[in-house]
Amino acid sequence: MxxxxxxxxxxxxxxxxxxxxxxxxxxxxxxxxxxxxxxxxxxxxxxxxxxxxxxxxxxxxxxxxxxxxxxxxxxxxxxxxxxxxxxxxxxxxxxxxxxxxxxxxxxxxxxxxxxxxxxxxxxxxxxxxxxxxxxxxxxxxxxxxxxxxxxxxxxxxxxxxxxxxxxxxxxxxxxxxxxxxxxxxxxxxxxxxxxxxxxxxxxxxxxxxxxxxxxxxxxxxxxxxxxxxxxxxxxxxxxxxxxxxxxxxxxxxxxxxxxxxxxxxxxxxxxxxxxxxxxxxxxxxxxFKVNSNKLTGPIPRSFSKCSSLKRVRFDNNNFTGNLSEAFGIYPELQFINLSDNDFHGELSSNWGKCKNLTNLQVARNNISGSIPPEIGKVNRLE
Structure with a gap:
């Protein structure tokens, strides 16, 4: 038909x-x-x-x-x-x-x-x-x-x-x-x-x-x-x-x-x-999605205060910077993918305050340290 x-x-x-x-x-x-x-x-x-x-x-x-x-x-x-x-x-x-x-x-x-x-x-x-x-x-x-x-x-x-x-x-x-x-x-x-x-x-x-x-x-x-x-x-x-x-x-x-x-x-x-x-x-x-490009450098500081964010993709670029300092607290955030970049530092306990978060991806970076126990309190994570 x-x-x-x-x-x-x-x-x-x-x-x-x-x-x-x-x-x-x-x-x-x-x-x-x-x-x-x-x-x-x-x-x-x-x-x-x-x-x-x-x-x-x-x-x-x-x-x-x-x-x-x-x-x-x-x-x-x-x-x-x-x-x-x-x-x-x-x-x-x-x-x-x-x-x-x-x-x-x-x-x-x-x-x-x-x-x-x-x-x-x-x-x-x-x-x-x-x-x-x-x-x-x-x-x-x-x-x-x-x-x-x-x-x-x-x-x-x-x-x-x-x-x-x-x-x-x-x-x-x-x-x-x-x-x-x-x-x-x-x-x-x-x-x-x-x-x-x-x-x-x-x-x-x-x-x-x-x-x-x-x-x-x-x-x-x-x-x-x-x-x-x-x-x-x-x-x-x-x-x-x-x-x-x-x-x-x-x-x-x-x-x-x-x-x-x-x-x-x-x-x-x-x-x-x-x-x-x-x-x-x-x-x-x-x-905000800029994944699968050739972008470099740190995440702008303005993003740490962008509390309206719900879906974010930075994956498959060449971003750098300290992961624990680049991002803030996002009460509406549901999905964020930071994979396949050159981020370093530790996972911030602030991720545990993103109560609506269902998907957090940080694979293939240079992350070190332990996983903050606060992340375990985000009960919507899939």
């Missing part, structure tokens, strides 16, 4: 006209239906043209007002197609002919499609007219979700025209090429999910212009190069996922300016050098 995926798009647009485009829209809807598999779908059997609606432009009339009354999943507002919802129709297709241009008052599209493919080529492809007539004109679009499909090809630079976007989600596809610099022009953006694709090229510094961004996830791609210092401008950022890429270089000191960070995961890259001082100075960091 083909897995069902969900695509949700919501946009607000206005195009003035003295004529209704309903007949043309019905024709294009029929063309869209023709691209679907399962042509015998009973729910979409109502998507048919009648001889009374063959003209392209039809002035206002009671007839056109209810032109879509019997069409499954089509809802009109004052004679214009306002909503399309076919989540229960169980169709597969490409959506090459989705009629954005002919539905100027469309506010809501809700589709549950078994296999959505080639959407980027159909609507974002640089050689396809639909891109310029559709995406470029969606200047009031707020949400664009096209995740968990089989989309391929690059993300075109023209996506930067969608100035009102707040959420942009293309994760879990087969997109390739660089991240467009023009995404940095989407200054209303709060969420940007591009993870689990084949994106390449360095992270554009223009992403630092997204000062409203709170959730940035670029993991599981082929991105090389350093983290731009401009990321220090993302003062509202709460979630930062850069894991499983080909990123290298030192972590910029500007990351310590992100006082609202709750999650920072950059594991499985090729970062080198020291961790920036003053990380976690905002006191909100809960998940």
């Amino acid at each position: 083909v897995p069902e995926y969900f695509i949700f798009l919501r946009f607000y647009s206005y195009i003035s006209s003295q004529f209704l485009l309903l007949p043309l829209s019905k024709r294009i809807c029929s063309q869209m239906k023709a691209t679907f598999e399962c042509q015998n779908n009973s729910l979409l059997a109502s998507w048919t043209l009648s001889h009374s609606h063959e003209n392209v432009f039809t002035p206002w009339s009671d007839e056109t007002y209810d032109a879509y009354r019997d069409w499954y999943g089509i809802i009109c507002d004052n004679g214009w197609v306002n909503r399309v919802n076919i989540t229960k129709s169980n169709v597969n297709g490409t959506l090459y002919d989705f009629p954005f241009s002919s539905l100027p008052f469309l506010e809501y599209v809700d589709l549950k499609i078994g296999k959505l493919v080639n959407l980027v080529e159909a609507y974002l492809g640089t050689n396809h007219r639909l891109y310029y007539t559709e995406i470029g004109n969606l200047v009031n679009a707020k949400l664009f979700y096209a995740f968990s499909n089989e989309l391929s090809g690059p993300i075109p630079a023209e996506i930067g025209k969608m100035k009102s976007l707040e959420n942009l989600s293309f994760q879990t596809n087969n997109l390739s090429g660089p991240i467009p610099k023009t995404i940095g022009e989407l200054t209303e953006l709060k969420l940007l999910h591009l993870y689990t694709n084949q994106l390449s090229g360095p992270i554009p510094s223009e992403l630092g212009n997204l000062k409203n961004l709170s959730d940035l996830q670029l993991s599981s791609n082929q991105l090389p190069g350093p983290i731009p210092a401009s990321f220090g401008n993302l003062k509202n950022l709460q979630v930062l996922y850069l894991r499983e890429n080909k990123l290298f270089g030192s972590l910029p000191k500007e990351l310590a300016y992100l006082d609202n960070l709750v999650v920072m995961e950059m594991d499985e890259n090729q970062f080198s050098g020291h961790l920036p001082e003053h990380l976690c100075q905002g006191g909100k960091l809960e998940s």
Whole structure:
């Protein structure tokens, strides 16, 4: 069975006209239906043209007002197609002919499609007219979700025209090429999910212009190069996922300016050098992972006071320093892995005060001394 995926798009647009485009829209809807598999779908059997609606432009009339009354999943507002919802129709297709241009008052599209493919080529492809007539004109679009499909090809630079976007989600596809610099022009953006694709090229510094961004996830791609210092401008950022890429270089000191960070995961890259001082100075960091890199030097002193930590991974690096001095007391800490580094010293009795700790790993270091009896009081250790 083909897995069902969900695509949700919501946009607000206005195009003035003295004529209704309903007949043309019905024709294009029929063309869209023709691209679907399962042509015998009973729910979409109502998507048919009648001889009374063959003209392209039809002035206002009671007839056109209810032109879509019997069409499954089509809802009109004052004679214009306002909503399309076919989540229960169980169709597969490409959506090459989705009629954005002919539905100027469309506010809501809700589709549950078994296999959505080639959407980027159909609507974002640089050689396809639909891109310029559709995406470029969606200047009031707020949400664009096209995740968990089989989309391929690059993300075109023209996506930067969608100035009102707040959420942009293309994760879990087969997109390739660089991240467009023009995404940095989407200054209303709060969420940007591009993870689990084949994106390449360095992270554009223009992403630092997204000062409203709170959730940035670029993991599981082929991105090389350093983290731009401009990321220090993302003062509202709460979630930062850069894991499983080909990123290298030192972590910029500007990351310590992100006082609202709750999650920072950059594991499985090729970062080198020291961790920036003053990380976690905002006191909100809960998940911090830099395992499987080439990082060196001591753990910043700020971490000893970062009481908000819940999950931490420093393993598989070249960190140094006295283990008994580098870490403090973490009342919320559940998991910490310090294995495969060059830590020395003794295990601190402070670990016994981390009452929620379930997993403490310090294997393959230079630890000496005895095991503090206080660790035996952490009754949640697994």
